[in-house]
Amino acid sequence: MRIYEELYILKPDTAEEDIEASVEQIRQIVTTAGGTIDKVDKWGIRKLAYRVGKQSEGYYVLVQFSSTPETVRELERRLRVSDIVLKYLTVRIDEKLKWLEKRKKIREKRAARKPAPAPLQPAPAAPAPAMPGEPAAPVPGPAPEAPVANS
Numbered sequence: 001m002r003i004y005e006e007l008y009i010l011k012p013d014t015a016e017e018d019i020e021a022s023v024e025q026i027r028q029i030v031t032t033a034g035g036t037i038d039k040v041d042k043w044g045i046r047k048l049a050y051r052v053g054k055q056s057e058g059y060y061v062l063v064q065f066s067s068t069p070e071t072v073r074e075l076e077r078r079l080r081v082s083d084i085v086l087k088y089l090t091v092r093i094d095e096k097l098k099w100l101e102k103r104k105k106i107r108e109k110r111a112a113r114k115p116a117p118a119p120l121q122p123a124p125a126a127p128a129p130a131m132p133g134e135p136a137a138p139v140p141g142p143a144p145e146a147p148v149a150n151s
Contacts, residue, residue: 001035001066003097008079008088009058012045018084019059026063029075035067052086064093 006026010019019042027037043060052058072090079088 001068002092003038003064003066003094004072005091005093006063006065006075006079006088007060007091008063009048009052009060009086010084011053011055011086012057012059014059014084019061022082022084023061023063025078026065026075029078030065030067030071033067033071033074035065035071037063037065039064048086055086058086 008022010022023040023042027040030037039062041062043062045057045059048056048058076088076090079085
């Protein structure tokens with residue numbers, strides 16, 4: 001079993017029951033082949049980057065599922081022959097998820113090796129500025145050295 005994302009764009013004038021039927025058809029294809037549907041997101045009508053089949057908008061649907069490659073071929077075949085589908089894209093994401101999990105483990109291991117940062121000490125408060133006409137307050141610090149006489 002592999003994890004896939006299927007993003008497909010339907011014609012914007014497609015009726016709501018036809019959209020539901022297309023999602024249900026995908027669900028039926030995947031579950032019949034022994035796969036599982038993980039997530040279905042209906043993004044709604046969005047503007048296309050370029051015109052497709054005289055359409056400048058489309059209804060976007062994203063489906064994440066787990067199945068075999070043969071199921072994906074059947075799914076793409078059905079989307080290709082459907083009249084309401086403008087475009088579709090299938091992406092295998094299990095490799096990306098494995099890579100992200102591996103990076104997360106490496107990051108956690110590195111964080112465990114690092115010593116904990118020392119707590120920050122509050123900075124000493126700066127003296128308030130002198131009022132006009134008042135002598136400036138002496139700045140705390142090392143005492144000025146007295147001049148040494150040469151003999």
